[in-house]
Amino acid sequence: MLLLGLTGSIATGKSTVSTLLSRPPYSLPVVDADLIARQVVEPGTAGYNAIVRYFLPSTPDLLLPEAGPAGRPLNRPALGRRVFGQGAERERDRKILNGIVHPAVRKEMYKQMVYAYLRGHWAVVLDVPLLFESGWERYCGTILVVGVGDPAIQIQRLRARDKHLTEEDARNRVLSQGDVREKAERCLRRGPERGVVVWNDGDKGTLERDIERVMEGVRRGSPRWWSALLWVCPPLAGIVGVVSWWRMRRVQLEWEAERKNNKAKL
């Protein structure tokens, strides 16, 4: 089974693409890291308790006023204001929040991937906004980056979708994610079929056609007979997975070494 990583930057169109891939003619299962990240911080979970312990003393509006059966849910925009944006304090808090949420997300993602494999799917989409930052890159046979070249379009789409965000909130969120062009370059380094990029500056029809084109290439690299063979022979699937992980780890380490060198030269 192919692990098809889907990533990009905030409001570049990842969810739009994952919806396309979940419907015919693709009908692929989607493991949605953002959705799981919400579920693992619902009141009563270990994640929720850890966030409340760390952030409540310094964030008076951390919890919403209306309590559900398991307690008062997190006020996500308030927590977002604490962790998004630039500056040492925000970066530290973002790290602490990630340290609470990410391990719980990983565990649930593994579960959903195994379930998709057992159901015999030829590929599963891993919709992970922070795919490169969180190390998931190594596990993915192919990565699809959805980017928007013009940040003004990105901010405008973000504000049109999330009406509660001010211009400054939207700009902070876009800036805290880094440059999507860098993610695109990093993705293409993996080689054809292992890394593909779709630019979503046009309309939704154009996006749909571009996805159709790239998915034809992805399917060619992972034909039906090959997926069937991996499914009937789990040890072979394991070996192929380890070899792919090793190769993609090399690409990742080379990229990181190059970045370090470039920084040292400046």
Ligand SMILES: CC(C)(COP(=O)(O)OP(=O)(O)OC[C@H]1O[C@@H](n2cnc3c(N)ncnc32)[C@H](O)[C@@H]1O)[C@@H](O)C(=O)NCCC(=O)NCCS
């Ligand atoms: C801070 C929180 C509560 C804000 O919630 P809110 O509903 O307002 O925003 P939402 O979750 O939709 O995120 C908006 C955008 O920011 C991105 N984002 C989320 N967390 C982070 C982060 N730690 N660093 C950078 N970008 C992030 C999302 O992927 C999305 O593109 C929430 O984003 C969160 O819990 N983040 C930490 C967990 C995380 O890293 N999630 C990403 C997938 S594992």
Ligand SMILES: Nc1ncnc2c1ncn2[C@@H]1O[C@H](COP(=O)(O)OP(=O)(O)OP(=O)(O)O)[C@@H](O)[C@H]1O
């Ligand atoms: N090509 C397009 N033309 C116009 N609007 C678009 C296009 N692609 C996506 N959108 C809209 O832009 C908004 C952001 O898209 P989407 O939610 O898919 O992005 P995302 O990358 O998943 O966002 P996030 O990182 O915040 O989860 C949505 O309201 C979506 O309908």
